[in-house]
Amino acid sequence: MRHRTFLKIAGFGIMLTAFSPEAATAVEKDRSPNVIFLLADDLGYGDTGFNGNKIIKTPHLDAMAEEGIRFTRFYSIGPVCAPTRASSLTGRHYMRLGMMDVNVGKLPKQEITLAKVCKANGYATGHFGKWHLGTLSKTESPRHKDPAKDFAPPWERDYDDALATEISVPTWNPASGAHKKHDSPYWHNGNKVTENLEGDDSRVIMDRAIPFIEKAVAADQPFMTTIWFHTPHSPVVAGPEYLKMYEEYTEGQQHYYGCITAMDEQIGRLRAELKRLGVDKNTILWFGSDNGPEGGGRPKPKYDAYHGAFYGKAGNFRGRKRSLYNGGVCVPALAVWPGTIDKGQTLQVPSSTLDYLPTVCELIGSEQPQDRPIDGESLVPILLGKAKERHTYIPFASTIKTSQLALIKGDYKLFTMPASAQGDELYHLHDDPAEANNLIEEHPERAQSMKADLKIWVESCRKSFEGKDYPEPYEQQGTFLKVE
Template sequence: MKYIIIFIAFFSFISSHSQNSKNNKPNIILMMCDDLGWGDVGFNGNTIIKTPNLDKMASEGAKLNHFYSIGPVCSPTRASFLTGRHYYRMGIWSANTAHLPAQEYTIAKMLKQQGYTTGHFGKWHLGTLSKTISAKGSKRKPEVNFAPPWLRDYDDSFVTESAVCTWDPGIGPRAKNNPYYHNGIPIKDPYNENVLGDDSKVLMDRAIPFIQNAVKNNQPFVAVIWFHAPHEDIKAGPEYLKRYEGHGEAAHYYGCVNAVDDQVGRLRMELEKLGVADNTALFFTSDNGPEGKQEMKPERPIKRAGVTGGFRGRKRDVYDGGVRVPSLALWPKHIKPGTVIDVPVSVLDYLPTVKNMAGAKMPNDRPFDGQDMMPILKGKVNKHKKSIPFRYRNYACLVKGKYKLIIESREDNSKDLLYNLEADKTESNNIVGVHPKMVSKMRDEILKFLDDAQESHSGRDYNDDNFIPVSKWRTMKMAPNNNKKTSQ
């Protein structure tokens, strides 16, 4: 009997080891905050907001100093985040508009084909979650823009269409027509469904069981965790307000960022407990710069506590304060602890990076705008080969190495701006006259990109005769002569 027990135990060990050896693909966790400024975290020098868990993640992995959200508002960034393609290819011009086309090749679709289980938790903002209602402030027609994560290759999802209050997300004005949906089922009774209290904890309460179940089933997982904080409505719980006594209303902002950090720490502890921390890659960023008074369209004099770390502009600006965001990457045994990356990279790079990590393949019938940034994170490469394009309102931009070009018109170059981002953090010294040949080449490049994006927008990349563009193409208008804000 003794030998039988030993044999069974040994067989169980061998069986378990064999199953684990099959699962040699890394787990992927992609986290993003909403309206978090570059300077709102300790690892970028903030001395007020406490982010010890994110700071630890920075010390154990890579801090990406020059990381772009691509979109200066949320929905465009989120579309590019999941697809590796510029949002103009999909017709997602701004927040609360259009939806993620079903024909797009996303991180979830790609990894699902590789045997991953897929989960999305928190904000969605890439289409409506109901065919009859849409969230407050949305410009989306519910039925036309119905594009929920459960129809976009996610096995498990716990999401809202749009922003909710960062405390008690299940109630209040933001919750009207905007409940959390768990795998397509709206949570209508918040008091019985545990969607009260800190919102970051509410969504992590659903993300962690998803991860636990994946580990139990010995299945690689990808978890997309998009926090609502610190987007309005901004409210912190009593525990967090105590931590920031004496800071007035700003305490709510500081507190809800601190709450995100607590949940990142909780997540990492769970990964350690489950024994999968070493085989899990974590990425963290924000969808755009902090809310506040814009430079490029200043008619909304909003005051917010978030800071850009000295970069010019804020949310809705294509200056770096609106699009350069905090970013981290952690992959034990692959990315050297304490790595600092100054090379420009962006959310466009997530899909091609994850593709190579998981051994997946791209479809060959469409262009992708990002590139695998893992060689940069590992210190093997110190240059981003692809230029990084931007487009918002009437502004088109291109970052190429240390230079950034901003144009306002296809035909008129009199308002063009060129900045050396290494020497001019505040984008205050327009050197367009110093480098005319460079400006001409960069101008041609961004315009050719927009022409190609227009072809993608029309459905060229999908090979689907039934495809209808989700919105009408937006052309650049002639720049006004009295625009003093960008003519310095």
């Protein structure tokens, strides 16, 4: 067995889940598992076959649901892109880092990420696709006003190999220049990419991810990779063969449905490669989305194609992207680990992207960071059927459009807008996932208790935001949530 090293970090942080020797024994194999995180961009809860969509063809994702775990209450944490990505890598709410919105700030170098933990434990680390956690060049950026100040590429955040764009790109012919607002070059380890950028963007990404995996397997080295698709974020564009699959629908629908099917094909390609390489049974594969679907309603006909993203479905949830109601943050999610995770499970336990880092730490036998607050908890006991509930609450905060706060504790969710005259709201998510029946008057004491928990957590985040978690100097960024 490969000798396991540990990331030693002194101190103590709140909301930490300790490493469990029992769980380690349960997942023990000849070597630590490979880990792959697949992330769609703006994919709604109702946009996949495994969540009930009858139109969009997602056979490979549906197969994953049959062969592993389908999460019905998995939360992106952020209602928009960059915040979720920051939390996915760190296990910490993005408010602690100052990354409250998109195109603002960068992933602080002081953060301990999935890549840092895995690299310290002998893993090859790779990132492929959208980044959105800082600029990729010190001299040019499609969105950031000061590229040098916000420079934070994945190859300087503990990734051995990285092909990335700073922001979203068209989902077909990503370098064509057809959508000027979304001209975001691909960079590979610091060098601008000009080759093999034609056709489906999900294929462009997977063409680089698979060689990274092949190289790690050939070197007999475990690997961790984040594969972050641009699909189905606008500009939503599908190629001719995918448009033809949906020719009975409007042009915008054809593009939206088609690009999702194209992404699904690349996920199937990845799974076939893992099997061919003989590592599928020692690889845990995660799938999720960074937030709910883009805005609602049907666009005017002349804008139909460009605004195809508006056809995304949030299932029966309230709200969409930018909202902390379920439609904005409860996303399609799966986990597959052949031979270790039981097939065909549907998991209703609340969980989130904050849980990725604690889970990986436990899977590979590494201590969690102990000098800073971690907001997630390890899902290993739940994945292996050793536990049926989580021990920590799931916190939410956002300044998108207006200040919003929420907290999930067990089956209940508290929602509040501090700067608004709108009263607090309390929902029982198991009985009312659509958040239609406000129970605040029936359970005032529960709501008060949850609000007290939320207040304590916000103050903890404020200390983090001010740089109190880091021993070295920290350049504060963003604006902290205003709470009256």
